[in-house]
Amino acid sequence: MFKDVMEIAGVFTREYSKTPKLLKITDCFILYAVTLAALQYAYMCAFGSFPYNAFLGGFFCSVGFAILTVCFRMQIDPSQREGANKTGNLERVFADYCVACVFLFFIAISYVG
Amino acid sequence: MAGGKGKSSSGGRDHPVRAEPQHGSSKTSNQEKAQVTGNESQSGIASTIETVSLVLIAAVAFAIRLFSIVKYESVIHEFDPYFNYRVTQLASEKGVDAFWNFFDDRTWYPLGRVVGGTIYPGLTLTATWIHWFLKAALKLHPVEVKDVCVMIGPLFSSFTAISTYLMVRQIKGRGAGLLAASFVATIPSYISRSVAGSYDNESVAIFALTNTFYLYLKSIDTGSMFWGVAASLSYFYMVSSWGGYTFIINLIPIHALALLIIDKFNWKLYTGYSMFIVNGTVLAMVLPVIGFNAVETSEHFSGFFVLALMNGVALVKYLKRTLTREAYKKAFRLFVTTSVAVMGVVSLAVITFAMTSPTLRWSGRSLSLLDPTYASKYIPIIASVSEHQAPSWSSFVNDLRLAIILMASGIVSCFRPLTAGSLFLVIWGVLSVYFSAVMVRLMLVLAPAACCLAGIAMSDLLEVLCRSYHLAQPKPEDAGRKEDGQARRRGRRRNSGSSQQRGTIPRPLALLGISGAIFALSYHLFHCSFLGGEGYSSPSIILQSRTRDGGVYIFDDYREGYSWLRENTDYDAKVASWWDYGYQTTAMADRTVLVDNNTWNNTHIATVGRAMASPEESAWKQFRALDVDYVFVIFGGLVGYSSDDINKFLWMVRIGGGVYGDIKERDYIGEGYYRIDEKASPVMLNTLMYKLSYYRFAETVGRDGQDRVRNTKFGNPDVKLTYFREAFTSKHWMIRIYEVLEEPLLEQAH
Numbered sequence: 001m002f003k004d005v006m007e008i009a010g011v012f013t014r015e016y017s018k019t020p021k022l023l024k025i026t027d028c029f030i031l032y033a034v035t036l037a038a039l040q041y042a043y044m045c046a047f048g049s050f051p052y053n054a055f056l057g058g059f060f061c062s063v064g065f066a067i068l069t070v071c072f073r074m075q076i077d078p079s080q081r082e083g084a085n086k087t088g089n090l091e092r093v094f095a096d097y098c099v100a101c102v103f104l105f106f107i108a109i110s111y112v113g
Numbered sequence: 114m115a116g117g118k119g120k121s122s123s124g125g126r127d128h129p130v131r132a133e134p135q136h137g138s139s140k141t142s143n144q145e146k147a148q149v150t151g152n153e154s155q156s157g158i159a160s161t162i163e164t165v166s167l168v169l170i171a172a173v174a175f176a177i178r179l180f181s182i183v184k185y186e187s188v189i190h191e192f193d194p195y196f197n198y199r200v201t202q203l204a205s206e207k208g209v210d211a212f213w214n215f216f217d218d219r220t221w222y223p224l225g226r227v228v229g230g231t232i233y234p235g236l237t238l239t240a241t242w243i244h245w246f247l248k249a250a251l252k253l254h255p256v257e258v259k260d261v262c263v264m265i266g267p268l269f270s271s272f273t274a275i276s277t278y279l280m281v282r283q284i285k286g287r288g289a290g291l292l293a294a295s296f297v298a299t300i301p302s303y304i305s306r307s308v309a310g311s312y313d314n315e316s317v318a319i320f321a322l323t324n325t326f327y328l329y330l331k332s333i334d335t336g337s338m339f340w341g342v343a344a345s346l347s348y349f350y351m352v353s354s355w356g357g358y359t360f361i362i363n364l365i366p367i368h369a370l371a372l373l374i375i376d377k378f379n380w381k382l383y384t385g386y387s388m389f390i391v392n393g394t395v396l397a398m399v400l401p402v403i404g405f406n407a408v409e410t411s412e413h414f415s416g417f418f419v420l421a422l423m424n425g426v427a428l429v430k431y432l433k434r435t436l437t438r439e440a441y442k443k444a445f446r447l448f449v450t451t452s453v454a455v456m457g458v459v460s461l462a463v464i465t466f467a468m469t470s471p472t473l474r475w476s477g478r479s480l481s482l483l484d485p486t487y488a489s490k491y492i493p494i495i496a497s498v499s500e501h502q503a504p505s506w507s508s509f510v511n512d513l514r515l516a517i518i519l520m521a522s523g524i525v526s527c528f529r530p531l532t533a534g535s536l537f538l539v540i541w542g543v544l545s546v547y548f549s550a551v552m553v554r555l556m557l558v559l560a561p562a563a564c565c566l567a568g569i570a571m572s573d574l575l576e577v578l579c580r581s582y583h584l585a586q587p588k589p590e591d592a593g594r595k596e597d598g599q600a601r602r603r604g605r606r607r608n609s610g611s612s613q614q615r616g617t618i619p620r621p622l623a624l625l626g627i628s629g630a631i632f633a634l635s636y637h638l639f640h641c642s643f644l645g646g647e648g649y650s651s652p653s654i655i656l657q658s659r660t661r662d663g664g665v666y667i668f669d670d671y672r673e674g675y676s677w678l679r680e681n682t683d684y685d686a687k688v689a690s691w692w693d694y695g696y697q698t699t700a701m702a703d704r705t706v707l708v709d710n711n712t713w714n715n716t717h718i719a720t721v722g723r724a725m726a727s728p729e730e731s732a733w734k735q736f737r738a739l740d741v742d743y744v745f746v747i748f749g750g751l752v753g754y755s756s757d758d759i760n761k762f763l764w765m766v767r768i769g770g771g772v773y774g775d776i777k778e779r780d781y782i783g784e785g786y787y788r789i790d791e792k793a794s795p796v797m798l799n800t801l802m803y804k805l806s807y808y809r810f811a812e813t814v815g816r817d818g819q820d821r822v823r824n825t826k827f828g829n830p831d832v833k834l835t836y837f838r839e840a841f842t843s844k845h846w847m848i849r850i851y852e853v854l855e856e857p858l859l860e861q862a863h
Contacts, residue, residue, distance in 0.1 A: 074380035
């Protein structure tokens with residue numbers, strides 16, 4: 001079983017190294033956000049959820065950011081574009097992404113206080 | 114008004130003749146131009162007609178709701194709108210901060226009520242801002258808060274018509290959109306909640322509902338994050354205006370789950386859905402009335418569950434694309450074996466957590482939706498509200514009319530072809546049929562769904578009819594020949610001509626069909642405006658009846674009674690009545706009440722119910738203990754006003770009995786059934802409610818006189834009062850106000 005896992009991981013790293021640089025950077029962001037969410041959740045489990053609104057703000061912010069970045073990645077991934085979707089240009093998608101992120105942070109900040 | 118109606122409906126009808134409804138909305142004028150170069154001017158005409166008809170439909174939606182002003186006057190209707198009006202007045206006079214911090218000490222005496230944190234603020238803030246805009250920005254000084262409040266319903270109905278048009282255009286093309294908009298503009302079920310003066314949450318919430326659906330469908334159609342943000346903002350407005358938002362937050366996950374199951378997952382769905390859930394949840398929690406409920410109660414969990422599932426699906430799809438085939442197969446096997454074990458443990462943990470945690474319980478209202486018998490078993494206060502009853506069949510037919518008939522065929526045409534949008538309409542329609550059958554109030558959620566489906570069905574029908582008419586037009590005999598030839602070689606040859614020819618019918622039949630459809634639509638419109646004018650325009654604080662010579666007779670007793678209270682009693686006087694009249698008393702009479710229509714404290718309501726159901730002396734003690742100065746009852750016996758307190762009395766007994774053991778419903782039932790004549794139970798004849806209602810009644814109608822609601826004689830003509838004194842009785846005896854005496858009268862003095 002362990003061998004299988006290693007093999008799959010090997011194949012994955014080999015295939016993954018083919019992805020464009022931009023997508024790799026995006027993936028780093030996703031990983032970062034997911035880790036952040038997991039850390040906050042672990043903290044909540046370990047030490048209690050006392051400032052509950054702050055926890056919710058931070059957690060939803062991380063999760064939301066991860067999901068937004070996944071959306072962004074899906075839209076700029078060239079291997080996933082088929083047919084009519086090819087027309088959407090990078091600038092437009094990035095502008096959308098920025099608007100959505102600013103919006104999310106703007107709401108999340110109201111929970112911090 | 115009649116002209117407007119005629120024009121708009123003909124606009125809606127005309128449309129499919131000119132421009133064939135297109136499936137898939139994003140291809141609008143661009144594609145038209147590309148397809149038929151010579152048609153450029155025609156499509157220009159079509160879009161002009163479309164705009165004009167939409168404007169006319171919006172105008173009709175506004176105008177058809179003004180009957181109540183024409184027939185009665187510009188006045189706030191019913192019960193809840195009075196409270197909303199009162200809060201709006203406060204917000205526009207003292208500012209929005211005062212609104213959020215509003216603690217109402219003139220209701221629920223002696224407890225008070227935290228209004229700012231328990232109210233859905235959407236409606237009041239909308240009205241406040243509109244008023245502010247008219248007054249400060251446009252300098253229209255004579256505009257009063259009341260006028261704005263009265264007009265909110267019609268105004269937002271116009272908006273609903275427009276957003277319905279946009280939504281259905283998104284799903285099924287322009288013709289269907291226009292027809293759906295014209296249906297929703299005139300559907301009686303929606304008119305009943307949004308006539309001028311019906312200043313209630315629902316009147317803005319239905320606009321928010323359709324608008325949220327439109328923006329959501331747009332975002333999963335285009336995959337744009339911008340539309341996702343817009344959809345969540347619209348959802349935020351919906352959450353802030355009506356508790357019915359739980360319908361949306363459950364419907365959208367169900368739809369997304371259905372799309373996952375039929376394997377229609379793509380990045381657009383992922384973007385639209387996840388944006389909606391995450392942003393929507395974070396936004397909803399900002400509101401004090403929702404707060405942490407948005408992440409803690411079961412009503413909201415389906416959204417997170419589907420979100421997690423969707424992320425899983427996305428991950429699997431990604432791995433499948435990235436890994437080689439053998440590696441993927443291995444990974445899949447590995448995943449299945451481990452996940453079965455892990456999922457077993459996790460789901461067990463989740464279930465035990467859900468069963469034990471107290472915050473995870475479903476709220477009473479939601480439970481009474483899922484199990485229709487729940488409310489009558491456990492919560493009399495929910496069961497007692499008339500709009501929480503199950504509707505009768507006639508109300509489906511009356512309130513939806515043509516829409517309910519066409520709805521079924523609309524569902525069928527949604528399956529050809531099944532897109533994400535049309536699947537959404539199907540699920541919305543089916544679920545809302547169930548919910549509206551449980552609770553009459555939720556007919557309001559069914560109405561727009563029925564209208565969209567009916568619009569689609571009608572547009573499909575007209576499209577077939579008009580196409581048959583068109584194709585047959587140039588050479589009727591040739592077309593007939595072609596059809597014959599086609600019949601011979603059916604299934605053999607498929608060219609563009611045959612695909613156009615399929616599904617056509619002979620020309621005379623098509624003409625007959627078109628005229629039939631036009632007749633049905635006009636008749637529908639006639640019925641709707643009749644019902645809107647006659648059935649749903651009554652403000653219910655002013656009553657009208659027709660006199661024998663055709664004139665109109667007005668009963669204005671409610672306002673008479675309330676103004677008596679306002680003019681003749683101390684400002685700090687406490688007034689007790691059944692909870693139905695609480696909002697009106699605080700708003701119109703400006704006096705402190707014990708209970709009102711915000712039924713947040715069942716025990717307090719039960720206390721009032723118990724006092725009303727007690728004998729006079731014990732009732733006096735209970736009211737004195739609560740500092741009550743005046744008690745009033747609504748009595749319809751003289752003029753035959755059937756929703757009076759004697760008819761509501763059994764609910765007071767039930768609610769009182771639910772908390773206090775000394776009140777038992779069977780004590781109040783006379784021989785065989787609940788009655789007030791000589792055969793009524795002695796307990797009933799001695800209750801405070803009975804005495805206050807029938808005090809001195811014999812002096813007016815005679816000892817053998819009849820109660821004109823119950824159509825019987827009344828059991829005890831010699832009611833004597835020792836602890837209460839009649840203070841005021843309105844012209845038609847509909848509102849009877851009594852003073853609670855400090856010392857009981859001596860029998861002989863009386």
